[in-house]
Amino acid sequence: MELLSVNLGRAKAVTYTDNPAGVTGIDKRPVDGPVRVSAPGPKGVGGSGLAGDAVCKLQHHGGDDQAVYAMAREDLDEWERELGRTLAHGAFGENLTTRGLDVSGALIGERWRIGPEVVLEITSGRIPCRTFQGHLDEKGWVKRFTRRGAPGAYLRVIVPGEIRAGDAVEIVHRPGHDVTVALAFRASTTERTLLPRLLAAGAALHPELLAAAREYREVSGA
Secondary structure (H helix, E strand, O other), rough: OEEEEEEOOOOEEEEOOOOOOOOOOOEEEOOOOOEEOOOOOOOEEEEOOEEEOOOOOOOOOOOOOHHHHHHHHHHHHHHHHHHEEEOOOOOOOOOOOOOOOOOOOOOOOOOEEEEEEEEEEEEOOOOOOOHHHHHHHOOHHHHHHHHHHOEEEEEEEEEEEEEEEEEEEEEEEOOOOOHHHHHHHHOOOHHHHHHHHHHHHHHHHHHHHHHHHHHHHHHHHO
């Protein structure tokens, strides 16, 4: 299991973003050398967990519980075959492109050590938006991405440090529940009745998703 690339984005003016400021950092490109990773601060204030990476719409992106976004190279390869086009590392706006990890099959609360220092913890899956669709320039992309159900994972920073392409990735903790990133994604998008199952992940779950699961249980009596 390894980190194929570390990808950073700069603020870029585009016509397709739903950000009122008209800029996005979704166009992420691989960088050479080490990149500092640390907790950026709460959502709405903190941006990316990677130094030099732009997050342009803080009310929806970035913050401690979405500090880092990871995508499996294997999933990008599947999309390449389906779309008939090349998808470089970072093409989905991910900070980390991995190999040998089932990212969407990982458990909420699972922890990865990347390189000798950094430890990250999985919190949720990525929800597609109009900016993502515009960046890929694929018709109906939000629905297609949602239907596939392999969203990649958001992670929080547990131990800060530096990472670089080629670092080994080690799973250092796997919780005892069965709540995967893919399950959490389905619960938050197409199968809301699954929301109560997410409560098994406890405080490791992204706070907004945890609150949604609790509210659904109270309203439905599930």
